[in-house]
Structures are given as C-alpha cells and as structure tokens.
Amino acid sequence: MQDRMIARAKELLADGTVNRVMGWQKGEFTYDITPAVFHTAEELDRDFVCNDFAAANVSKYLVKESRKEGRILAFLKPCDSYSFAQLMKEHRVLRENVYIIGIPSWGKTDFEKIKARGLSGIKNIKDNGADYFVETVYGDEVTVPKYEVMLDRCKDCKSKKIVVYDELLEEPNGDVIENHRFDEVARLEAMTPDERFAFWRNELSRCIRCNACRNVCPACTCEKCVFDNRDSGVENKAAADSFEENMFHIIRAFHVAGRCTDCGECSRVCPQHIPLHLLNRKFIKDMNELYGDYQAGADPDTRPPMTDFRFDDCEPSVVYERGGAK
Amino acid sequence: MQVEKKPFKPLIVAFCCNWCSYAGADLAGTNRLNYPADVKIIRVPCSCRVNPLFILRAFQRGADGVIICGCHPGDCHYTTGNYYARRRMTLLFSMLDYLGIEKGRTRVEWVSAAEGQKFAETMNSFVETICSLGENKRLEDLRCKTE
Numbered sequence: 001m002q003d004r005m006i007a008r009a010k011e012l013l014a015d016g017t018v019n020r021v022m023g024w025q026k027g028e029f030t031y032d033i034t035p036a037v038f039h040t041a042e043e044l045d046r047d048f049v050c051n052d053f054a055a056a057n058v059s060k061y062l063v064k065e066s067r068k069e070g071r072i073l074a075f076l077k078p079c080d081s082y083s084f085a086q087l088m089k090e091h092r093v094l095r096e097n098v099y100i101i102g103i104p105s106w107g108k109t110d111f112e113k114i115k116a117r118g119l120s121g122i123k124n125i126k127d128n129g130a131d132y133f134v135e136t137v138y139g140d141e142v143t144v145p146k147y148e149v150m151l152d153r154c155k156d157c158k159s160k161k162i163v164v165y166d167e168l169l170e171e172p173n174g175d176v177i178e179n180h181r182f183d184e185v186a187r188l189e190a191m192t193p194d195e196r197f198a199f200w201r202n203e204l205s206r207c208i209r210c211n212a213c214r215n216v217c218p219a220c221t222c223e224k225c226v227f228d229n230r231d232s233g234v235e236n237k238a239a240a241d242s243f244e245e246n247m248f249h250i251i252r253a254f255h256v257a258g259r260c261t262d263c264g265e266c267s268r269v270c271p272q273h274i275p276l277h278l279l280n281r282k283f284i285k286d287m288n289e290l291y292g293d294y295q296a297g298a299d300p301d302t303r304p305p306m307t308d309f310r311f312d313d314c315e316p317s318v319v320y321e322r323g324g325a326k
Numbered sequence: 327m328q329v330e331k332k333p334f335k336p337l338i339v340a341f342c343c344n345w346c347s348y349a350g351a352d353l354a355g356t357n358r359l360n361y362p363a364d365v366k367i368i369r370v371p372c373s374c375r376v377n378p379l380f381i382l383r384a385f386q387r388g389a390d391g392v393i394i395c396g397c398h399p400g401d402c403h404y405t406t407g408n409y410y411a412r413r414r415m416t417l418l419f420s421m422l423d424y425l426g427i428e429k430g431r432t433r434v435e436w437v438s439a440a441e442g443q444k445f446a447e448t449m450n451s452f453v454e455t456i457c458s459l460g461e462n463k464r465l466e467d468l469r470c471k472t473e
Contacts, residue, residue: 047337157460194426196425199424240470243467246425246465250382250383282420283417286417287417290416306414313412316412319416320423
C-alpha cells in the first residue's frame, strides 16, 4: 500500500494538483513514526512511510495546513476522516485546499504492548502478515501475533467507512461496525461510587499534565485554550492535587463532548497510560442514550447534541435515578 | 484536652438566574420564608451562563453542594438558554457521578419569579441532603481550606 501511496502522491505533485503531502515520516526505528509534510518526490522516496505504526491522526494538522498557500494532499484513515469531517462541520479546515485520498486501515499496532511482553532494546520489527517478527539488541527473536498487540481503540473499531474523500486508494475494507466500545464504560457504571472513585483516583493521579491529550486531540482546536489562561492558576502546570487532576480531565472531556469522534488518540499518546477515552466515551454513551444516537463527524447535516435541544429533554435529575449502584 | 468538634455547617452555592430564580429568592425574602443561611446566592444572567468550570471551582473553593436555579423550561428570558443548560448539566452531573462524586451534591431546579415558596422549600431540602452527605471530600482542594 505504501508504494502505491507514494506513486500516487508523486503523480499529484507532478501535475500540480497539490504542492505538498501530509503523511507519516520514518523515524529511527520501524515504530517511531511521526506525522510530517513532504514537499518533493525525493523526500517522499526517502522518508514517507505508512505501516501499522502510523497511527497518528493527521486531521488536526490540516487546520493550519489548509490555510497555507496551495493545496495539500492528505492520506486519511477511516478514523481520521471522521475527525476531518467534524472539523469541516465546525468550519475549522478549508476543504477546497485539501485533496483527500482515503486509505483503508486494518487496525494499528500499539508499540507499548509489544514492549509490555518483556521485550526491551527492540531494534527491528518485521511485518509477516498475521504476526510480527521482533528482534532486539540482546539477540532475542520473538514472533508476536498482530491481533494481540493491536491498539485498544482499533480492537473496538467503530467504522471502516471513509466519510470524506476525493479519491480512494482502494475500496474501504468495511463499513460502520457493530462494536462493544461501551462495555468498559458500562462496567464502570455498574460499580459502586466508592469503587469508581478509587478507580479514577488510581488512573488520574498518574497524570503529569503534559497536555499531550489536549494537543493531539483533533477536536481541541481552539486558538486559545482555557488551560492556557494565565489567570486560571493551572496554566501549563502539573496538577497540584487531586482536585486539579479531576478538573483538568472533566473539563477536557466536556469541551469535546458532542464533537469527539472517538478516534482514541488521547489514550494512545498518554505517556502514563490513562484510559482517557473512557471519559469521552461516557459522554458519547450518555448522549446516545439521552438524546438519540449520534456519531460526530459521520454526517455533515445533523446538529451536534450539545448545540441542540428538544422541549421534552430529560431533567438533569435523571442521572441520579438511572440504574447502577447507589 | 478534648477539642470540641464543631457541628457541620455546609456551604452551598446557588447559581440563580437573574430573571426568575433570583427574583424568586427575593420573593422568599419579602414573604419572610425561612431558608438556611448556608446558601450563598450567585446571580447569573441565565442558567446557561453557568459553565461546568464554575461548578468545579465552587467545589474547589469549599462548597459542599452546588445548585443551579433557572426559569422553567419554556420561560427563559432568552428563549432557549435553559434548554442548553439542561443538557449541559445533565452530562456534567453524569460525569461527576461516573468519577465517583456523591450523587446529590449537585442539583438543578427550575424556580420562577413567583415561586418564593418553592425556592425556600428547594433550599431547605437541598441543605438537608448536603448535611446528610457531609463535607465535600472528593472534590476538595486542601489549599483552599481555611481551617
């Protein structure tokens, strides 16, 4: 797939349709891949890569890139395309300045999960179709089945559909998928408040306030973020106590409620492995249950639940009456 | 030496909409209806002015309970403000519950300008709930504690 992507990108660069390409750049190893913009065919040949570790969502970069001179070519995975469509809906990207090629995704790999198998000093990971052949500097050679090290968000994939594109590299490998992504949320809801409190304290107390979740989130595109407000007292500082940890994560999730496409980037980039997507999914689950099913980014015409209302919406007290333990 | 433990005095923050509930509180006052002095009223132009951060901030600064009072749905001075507030507060309360914060520390009540009686009753029952829940421990900020 990577070769065809490069070939097509070169064609579009050559005929002047676009003047640069948004994609992923090779790192030192197979697994440390970063999003990057390529300007020439040589750069593409040298550095362009798209493998199972190219998990980064590139849509957010297009907010700035689409405002620059000329058109940009972007390769969007299904989840990136949802984010892009959501940004279009919010008029954050200029659609006419982006040429989108939809690429299928079979699920991306979580490098942390490979490391978690007790492997250190990994120098090379070969893709053998159904599994990986991992080599370390200590001479270990291990075969790891792909499915076992897939990103959690990909295991719970919501859709293989590409919602916005100019052309498709190949037919998408599926459509909207019946999934179990709310199971974990439901499990937490069924706990007692004390258990939930202990669970979240355990998770959120690890937060180092690196702001990676905010910076990577394709829905967090404010020019000025509430957490950068100097008068707030919490600007770019590590959380001082449990209150600030809670506050940051509640507000972060609240600000993207109804706009979060559930791309799962927040959890992927968290250096402390906090399951942040569980906060976003809680909002999505609530909105689905209370205000009707809604998938951010799926459809350009529907109104997001948080900028909409019905006269007969439930009262906030419904929260306290709903099931689960007291 | 035995230190006498002070009885728990809750601190309640009530965000009241300027057009309905604030006037409702006024009416409760002029009618000499009793409601606890633990309730501190903050006047807001509309219930939908209440940002989720306001509520968290109130808890941080020592509130034991936060109540938002607005016009009845359909009676908003700005036509639709309280409909948005209703959705927002529903989600926020649900999230607080999800994080294990006690149910009942937050509440939304619709009180019109003519409902002085309802205002007093609401505040009495809310203070009672908060007294039974006790001090806010799960969303407190020790740096903001005065004692």
